[in-house]
Amino acid sequence: AHVPVRARVPNRARGSVAVAALDGDEVYEEDVDYSGNLCFFLDSASEEEWARWLPTGIFTGVTTNPIILERDNRACTVATLTDLAKQALEYDAVQEFQVQTWGESSDEMWKNGVALASYDPDVIVVKVPGTFEGIKAANALVADGIRVTITAAYASHQAVLAAAVGANYVAPYLGRMNDAGRDGFGTVVEMQKTADKLDSDMRILVASVRNVGDIAKLAAEGCDTFTVSAQIAEAMFADPLTAQAAADFEAAAERIGAYDAAAAEKERKAAEASAAGEKGAVGEEGSGGEK
16 A cells, blocks of 8 residues: 655754653754755756755755746656656755656656656656646556646645645635635635544645745644745845844944955964965975985
């Protein structure tokens, strides 16, 4: 039987703490993960966007689909997607690459999904639309040990279908649900509660995020997995009051000698290096004279 595996959390937020044994005689180091279950994905196939955002360390992985590939001028082929996966996985925090299969029938989607996952089933997650044919394909992929995301979910019952086939993720489209006049926020929260009640390891991968405020609100409801565009990533890191506070701190540090001290330390080290070089040169001259 297939057992869904919860997405691995990168060790970017790991640290260690000293733990004393009950008898008090032994102290040892124990790893602690401060990030909890939170996972962010960058929804992009752009190497330029990767270069800006992936080094921040907050992104567990990258998600793509044919529309994103078209927008970023990338071909929708196994070879291209494999190459993209290799590049994305070179970033330290990135541990997963999600890529969407294609085909009108479940057999076509299964075949292409197998080819996509063949690069490395441990890091490739195959996205499959939550249609009748897509669910059939997902079931076959899961049976082959391939990790799966049921994508383009618009209704809470689709989370039940995804859990039933053993998917690792289901991706509700928050913004698009709202565009269609549905309660996107309520649907996503209901999906999360459903997964929790089922005691399922499947993650609710919130997609089509249009507002950073929705991320915080959904996190407060227990949602812990999001994929965001570069534009939303930019908004996540931007707040005028925070920027002003940082500028004020920097100005104060400069006024009270932070850079003076650094400059003085640099000069001191340069002087020491110069003195050491002169001493060495004198020693060499002295040795030459004795000969």
